[in-house]
Amino acid sequence: MTTVQSPPVPPTAIRPKVVARTGLYAVLAANAAVVTLFAVQAGFASNALVVIGRFAGLYAALLMAFQLLLVARLPWLDRRIGMDRLTNWHRWTGFGLLWTLVGHVVFITFGYARSSSMDPVSQLVDLAETVEGVFRAVVALGLILVIGGVSARWARRRLAYETWHFIHLYAYVAVVLAFTHQVAAGTTFTTSSAATTYWYTLWGVALGSVLLGRLGLPLWRNWRHQLRVEAVVPESDNVVSVYITGRDLDRLPARAGQFFLWRFLTKDRWWQANPFSLSAAPDGRTLRLTAKAAGDGSAGLRHLKPGTRVFAEGPYGAFTAMHRTRPEAVLVAGGVGVTPIRALLEELHGHAVVIYRVGSDRDAVLYDELRDLAHLKGAELHLVTGPPVPDRLAPGELLRLVPDIADRDVFLCGPPPMMNAVLGSLRALDVPRTQIHFERFSLAG
Structure with missing residues (x-):
């Protein structure tokens, strides 16, 4: 890739x-x-x-x-x-x-x-x-x-x-x-x-x-790129990756960290659009999303068939390397929020530290990919497991994992409680707001 x-x-x-x-x-x-x-x-x-x-x-x-x-x-x-x-x-x-x-x-x-x-x-x-x-x-x-x-x-x-x-x-x-x-x-x-x-x-x-x-713009891009499902790959019992292919994807202005509103054109799903981040940096040939079954929309991805037509709105989001302010970065992921983080690691230049927060080892989606990619990029990878309490990403723990965190860009994605806790820790560590990058992926009407 x-x-x-x-x-x-x-x-x-x-x-x-x-x-x-x-x-x-x-x-x-x-x-x-x-x-x-x-x-x-x-x-x-x-x-x-x-x-x-x-x-x-x-x-x-x-x-x-x-x-x-x-x-x-x-x-x-x-x-x-x-x-x-x-x-x-x-x-x-x-x-x-x-x-x-x-x-x-x-x-x-x-x-x-x-x-x-x-x-x-x-x-x-x-x-x-x-x-x-x-x-x-x-x-x-x-x-x-x-x-x-x-x-x-x-x-x-x-x-x-x-x-x-x-x-x-x-x-x-x-x-x-x-x-x-x-x-x-x-x-x-x-x-x-x-x-x-x-x-x-x-x-x-x-x-x-x-x-x-x-x-x-959505109509033009979908007519131009003719998106289709190429493959559906289960990552675990409740997580699946969907590979999308199409025409001239090298001309689609998507970047690692962004998301699309995906609409899979089957009889029972054509009317439903779901926001999913790219879980791999766009390479001009395929797009990949990875989702955890959290409702009917995401659970149904497992049953998609190769060749299914796709209507995608996007790419959307400012959670990209465009907003970097420092040569080195910290990437903090929680649960399935690792998907844009994994894509960002693939694209980022410079030394990076990746902190992946999950409840247990089996919850670490795409961990093998993340480990191999970190090794290839010369990045540090920390898998932090355990229950939410006590806070495993408190200021002292973050400082122990990344002593120079105040001199790095911080990219953060995960469940809202985890994100709020990490943002509090970053404030306590006096990390400048201009170096903190996150999105909550809320939608407007």
Whole structure:
């Protein structure tokens, strides 16, 4: 298997994550300034509450477009920031959007009620009945309130992912309704051709990004690469590796540490997509995923037949050597989280220490491969076994295994409790945050 070694990162190089994050902030700030300029040029209503409400509505529209960009899964952003962080930003931006929209409705309603001497409820009903687009805006707000409610942590814990995802799809309906309300009733659309052009361009870019990243690019890549199952290899009683082949895989921009959303096109599985990391560095000929049976989706992999067509979305994730800041690394894996770690070890350049945390020796998936690869690469490999308590990766133990850990990049993947414990240990050892790399592989709607 041939892989491309990742070159050492110059100490003065600007981190890709910083570039992307700064770019997103700059885009949002620049658009906020443009929105403010057009709003000022449109003039102010005599009622201060209406003025505040209009500004809240304009900023809400901007946040809604920004929301679409965050979940568009554009490769440039995803490789530099990662789907999990983009998902987290999307979530918090969503709560900001929710309160901004509520403020828009409240201030507008109370502002017009003050001028008309109607009570706020009657005023809102009157606006919905007499002003074009207002009723659509009320429906959009109702949808966003529902989506915001099911996105709260207490609700997410009680809902199946499929249920939450189905409800979340109504956000696109809310976007369309809000846009048509803005076109019909927004002051900037009726008073300035430049502002009208700006808003159409903004929404066109936002919606176009979603169509490109979520639909166009996956369709193009799957048509081009024609992915199929080449082999299914059991690794243990409950772990299986699936080898995928196809056309021109050397042109698929996948890297060790990334994952795909895999959809195996059989009668009983075509509708189900599951995220699995690559368990070997891409070599231009095959892709490999390794999964532990944790549900119907992963358990069914064992029964796939060679030749089965595959539809894959990705590659996704920033858990790659692109983000290295030091010439040497520590790779910490827990359980089946070893899959991206094993792939990363294959690609990484420079000395590495691998720490593999499992309950017992028989839980060490791909351990023989990892041991042979570590020997080939000149890396150190430590298999740490035992129950979760006491913590086998406490600060003192990590320092014993890797005395210079604060001078290395740390790549971490495993079950959430184990990851949280290791992150706490790294903080206690004063490992700089810029040297700690991990992803939680959460998905956005």
